[in-house]
Amino acid sequence: MAVVYAPARETLYQVLGIAENGTVSEMKKAYREMARKYHPDVSAPEMREEHTRRFIMARKAYQTLSDPQSRDLYDRNLATGKQGTEEERGYWWRIRWQAQLDELQKRKQTVPTTMSRY
Amino acid sequence: MMALCTFPFAGPVSKGVGADGQKHTILASQWLGGTDLQCHLDFKNKQARKKSTVVHGSLSEREEYHSQKPPTPLLDTINYPIHMKNLSIKELNQLADELRSDVIFNVSKTGGHLGSSLGVIELTVALHYVFNAPQDRLLWDVGHQSYPHKILTGRRDKMSTLRQTNGLSGFTKRSESEYDCFGAGHSSTTISAGLGMAVGRDLKGRKNNVVAVIGDGAMTAGQAYEAMNNAGYLDSDMIVILNDNKQVSLPTANLDGPIPPVGALSGALSRLQSNRPLRELREVAKGVTKQIGGPMHELASKVDEYARGLISGSGSTLFEELGLYYIGPVDGHNIDDMVAILKEVKSTKTTGPVLIHVVTEKGRGYPYAEKAADKYHGVNKFDPATGKQQKSSSLTQSYTTYFAEALIAEAEVDKDIVAIHAAMGGGTGLNLFLRRFPTRCFDVGIAEQHAVTFAAGLACEGIKPFCAIYSSFLQRGYDQVVHDVDLQKLPVRFAMDRAGLVGSDGPTHCGAFDVAFMACLPNMVVMAPSDEAELFHMVATAAAIDDRPSCFRYPRGNGVGVELPPANKGIPLEVGRGRILIEGERVALLGYGSAVQSCLSAAALLESRGLRLTVADARFCKPLDHALIRSLAKSHDVLITVEEGSIGGFGSHVAQFMALDGLLDGKLKWRPLVLPDRYIDHGSPADQLMEAGLTPYHIAATVFNILGKAREALEIMS
Numbered sequence: 001m002a003v004v005y006a007p008a009r010e011t012l013y014q015v016l017g018i019a020e021n022g023t024v025s026e027m028k029k030a031y032r033e034m035a036r037k038y039h040p041d042v043s044a045p046e047m048r049e050e051h052t053r054r055f056i057m058a059r060k061a062y063q064t065l066s067d068p069q070s071r072d073l074y075d076r077n078l079a080t081g082k083q084g085t086e087e088e089r090g091y092w093w094r095i096r097w098q099a100q101l102d103e104l105q106k107r108k109q110t111v112p113t114t115m116s117r118y
Numbered sequence: 119m120m121a122l123c124t125f126p127f128a129g130p131v132s133k134g135v136g137a138d139g140q141k142h143t144i145l146a147s148q149w150l151g152g153t154d155l156q157c158h159l160d161f162k163n164k165q166a167r168k169k170s171t172v173v174h175g176s177l178s179e180r181e182e183y184h185s186q187k188p189p190t191p192l193l194d195t196i197n198y199p200i201h202m203k204n205l206s207i208k209e210l211n212q213l214a215d216e217l218r219s220d221v222i223f224n225v226s227k228t229g230g231h232l233g234s235s236l237g238v239i240e241l242t243v244a245l246h247y248v249f250n251a252p253q254d255r256l257l258w259d260v261g262h263q264s265y266p267h268k269i270l271t272g273r274r275d276k277m278s279t280l281r282q283t284n285g286l287s288g289f290t291k292r293s294e295s296e297y298d299c300f301g302a303g304h305s306s307t308t309i310s311a312g313l314g315m316a317v318g319r320d321l322k323g324r325k326n327n328v329v330a331v332i333g334d335g336a337m338t339a340g341q342a343y344e345a346m347n348n349a350g351y352l353d354s355d356m357i358v359i360l361n362d363n364k365q366v367s368l369p370t371a372n373l374d375g376p377i378p379p380v381g382a383l384s385g386a387l388s389r390l391q392s393n394r395p396l397r398e399l400r401e402v403a404k405g406v407t408k409q410i411g412g413p414m415h416e417l418a419s420k421v422d423e424y425a426r427g428l429i430s431g432s433g434s435t436l437f438e439e440l441g442l443y444y445i446g447p448v449d450g451h452n453i454d455d456m457v458a459i460l461k462e463v464k465s466t467k468t469t470g471p472v473l474i475h476v477v478t479e480k481g482r483g484y485p486y487a488e489k490a491a492d493k494y495h496g497v498n499k500f501d502p503a504t505g506k507q508q509k510s511s512s513l514t515q516s517y518t519t520y521f522a523e524a525l526i527a528e529a530e531v532d533k534d535i536v537a538i539h540a541a542m543g544g545g546t547g548l549n550l551f552l553r554r555f556p557t558r559c560f561d562v563g564i565a566e567q568h569a570v571t572f573a574a575g576l577a578c579e580g581i582k583p584f585c586a587i588y589s590s591f592l593q594r595g596y597d598q599v600v601h602d603v604d605l606q607k608l609p610v611r612f613a614m615d616r617a618g619l620v621g622s623d624g625p626t627h628c629g630a631f632d633v634a635f636m637a638c639l640p641n642m643v644v645m646a647p648s649d650e651a652e653l654f655h656m657v658a659t660a661a662a663i664d665d666r667p668s669c670f671r672y673p674r675g676n677g678v679g680v681e682l683p684p685a686n687k688g689i690p691l692e693v694g695r696g697r698i699l700i701e702g703e704r705v706a707l708l709g710y711g712s713a714v715q716s717c718l719s720a721a722a723l724l725e726s727r728g729l730r731l732t733v734a735d736a737r738f739c740k741p742l743d744h745a746l747i748r749s750l751a752k753s754h755d756v757l758i759t760v761e762e763g764s765i766g767g768f769g770s771h772v773a774q775f776m777a778l779d780g781l782l783d784g785k786l787k788w789r790p791l792v793l794p795d796r797y798i799d800h801g802s803p804a805d806q807l808m809e810a811g812l813t814p815y816h817i818a819a820t821v822f823n824i825l826g827k828a829r830e831a832l833e834i835m836s
Contacts, residue, residue, distance in 0.1 A: 078522060083228055090449050097447075100443075100444070101459065101462050102464070104466060104472070108467065
């Protein structure tokens with residue numbers, strides 16, 4: 001499965017515009033609509049690049065979610081935060097670094113200052 | 119995201135307005151996600167209303183950004199970081215937005231590095247807010263992301279001179295500003311320098327902070343580990359900010375799409391960003407709540423509290439093992455978060471070295487950069503509204519491209535040829551080679567030392583490695599060239615692009631020394647093409663030399679327009695043989711590499727004044743064409759060697775030979791023309807050549823001077 005290299009702004013479900021518990025037939029319908037709308041062959045020349053991008057995203061979303069195995073893997077990744085939206089990710093990260101800062105404070109209180117360092 | 123719609127529109131509305139009172143789009147509606155643009159524009163006062171019907175969402179114009187620079191009321195009040203100290207977080211966010219548009223509009227007019235600066239806008243604002251430069255030392259690795267830093271530290275009004283002669287450097291530069299505490303251009307030096315500054319501070323009894331910002335790409339270089347290892351050992355108080363945008367090689371995409379980061383480090387950094395333990399904990403908590411019942415949000419917050427305690431130990435083993443305290447990952451575009459963390463770390467006494475892992479997006483905030491595969495890393499002048507870059511028109515291609523094509527042609531017929539580069543697939547042209555031979559192109563990350571020895575290892579096994587490393591970057595791997603390659607006489611081929619002066623990147627990228635440091639090696643064949651056809655032949659020559667190492671250097675820029683060999687396949691040259699281009703008398707110009715073109719131009723200048731010079735192309739610095747030199751020395755009164763390199767290079771080798779051969783014992787006058795014994799600042803190539811004294815006019819004037827015609831010399835220089 002291709003790895004996404006920018007923080008995902010939307011989940012694959014959001015790309016297709018369906019709910020996370022959407023059925024395969026809902027997915028098919030959504031994908032068909034998007035394909036009709038964004039296919040490069042039916043796009044005006046100036047919109048072609050943008051539409052191609054969306055078309056590719058939609059196709060990727062459909063391919064991943066319509067196959068039960070890959071959908072399951074994707075859902076699990078989503079749950080464990082590997083493919084979350086930016087806000088979700090920010091939340092979890094905040095918890096973690098706040099803890100790290102607390103720990104740093106604690107550490108420095110218990111570690112004796114060294115007399116000479118060099 | 120950006121409060122663009124609140125800016126009153128002060129400038130003239132119509133740029134390129136059509137006769138039918140055309141629309142002037144500020145933002146396409148989809149960029150704002152379809153929000154209502156009622157609040158947008160204020161056409162009062164000066165504008166002719168008839169010209170300005172704003173239609174938002176005019177998709178046919180495809181403008182996803184401002185075409186005019188929006189007002190920057192807050193940034194206008196900031197000349198130095200001290201002016202930021204009383205701002206609220208909300209104002210800091212506004213400042214970041216204004217700073218972002220300032221960077222975009224400045225770079226659109228001058229060209230330069232864009233994506234990297236956009237990725238660190240929020241980080242720069244947070245750093246200057248929390249810390250007190252220049253007493254607090256702020257170091258930027260490589261320095262090409264320092265544009266926002268420069269704007270905030272007293273150089274905003276000079277941004278229009280960026281990368282130009284006598285203007286601002288495109289990198290940090292100590293002599294430019296006290297806020298640039300360490301110069302850069304090559305990567306991975308800031309942790310080392312920062313540690314030095316931290317230890318120096320401690321020895322002097324000072325109390326300032328030291329913060330080094332380094333990218334995940336620069337982290338792939340060994341020096342970063344050497345520095346972290348030492349920092350951990352010394353336990354000095356300093357902060358390392360790892361700016362992680364998952365872009366490790368340049369460009370950050372090959373011809374066919376984004377490049378996955380090379381190396382194992384990226385995987386490790388990715389895993390740090392995973393939220394797995396937290397998420398799993400929460401899932402468990404959800405399950406528990408279902409059974410227990412009760413308000414979910416209460417339990418969730420308790421879980422969060424416990425989670426904090428539990429996961430605080432989940433810092434990165436990699437950095438912790440080296441002795442750095444790891445904090446992160448942190449959203450590098452959230453000023454709130456970053457200010458909180460930086461303040462807390464700053465206020466903690468004796469932290470030892472702390473590494474804050476900040477995650478950013480290269481090109482952030484400029485839609486065209488975000489969408490581009492190369493994130494607009496380095497750009498020409500461009501139109502902000504459409505993102506379209508100025509294309510320089512040239513009849514010939516760059517030497518970089520010709521090199522790649524030449525190597526591909528060689529590799530087609532010889533299966534053993536492979537190519538190696540250090541995170542510079544685009545800059546070396548090897549992305550073209552990669553596309554043709556995906557299994558025979560090796561990107562080792564920013565690791566020149568490793569690249570050279572890696573190539574040596576390949577050569578041991580009978581492979582024919584071509585190491586494409588810029589002249590100045592090869593400096594990093596010099597011992598490996600000497601000890602691993604030359605000493606053992608392994609046939610590694612070095613293709614040194616960016617030889618000589620390089621223009622706006624300046625002295626850090628200038629390839630002044632490669633002739634000197636390669637030609638002094640006993641086993642190295644050293645050659646330089648005078649034009650692109652010669653480059654094709656030298657690639658073939660290097661491929662054919664299989665019993666010793668070889669190298670060839672070529673400049674930044676485009677070919678001169680000579681005919682290329684058929685099918686891009688060069689013919690190996692006879693090693694140690696130069697060629698005479700023009701037969702003349704009395705005065706001979708012996709050029710090496712691109713300088714030959716200047717010699718030809720000088721000869722043309724002098725022809726019109728009644729002098730017919732001999733012009734020769736040495737082709738080889740090692741082994742020298744002794745017969746050619748003897749013949750020139752014996753049949754001319756004056757011999758001038760010309761090269762775009764430092765002292766100790768071609769001219770010195772020629773002098774050495776002539777002296778030993780007795781050629782200087784007679785009436786011959788020999789003069790060397792080399793780069794002057796100082797660093798030439800960034801500027802246009804023409805200005806730099808002028809500053810270096812190597813233009814055709816300088817060569818012609820030198821001829822006149824030697825011939826005792828001082829007046830003509832002065833004339834030609836004016």
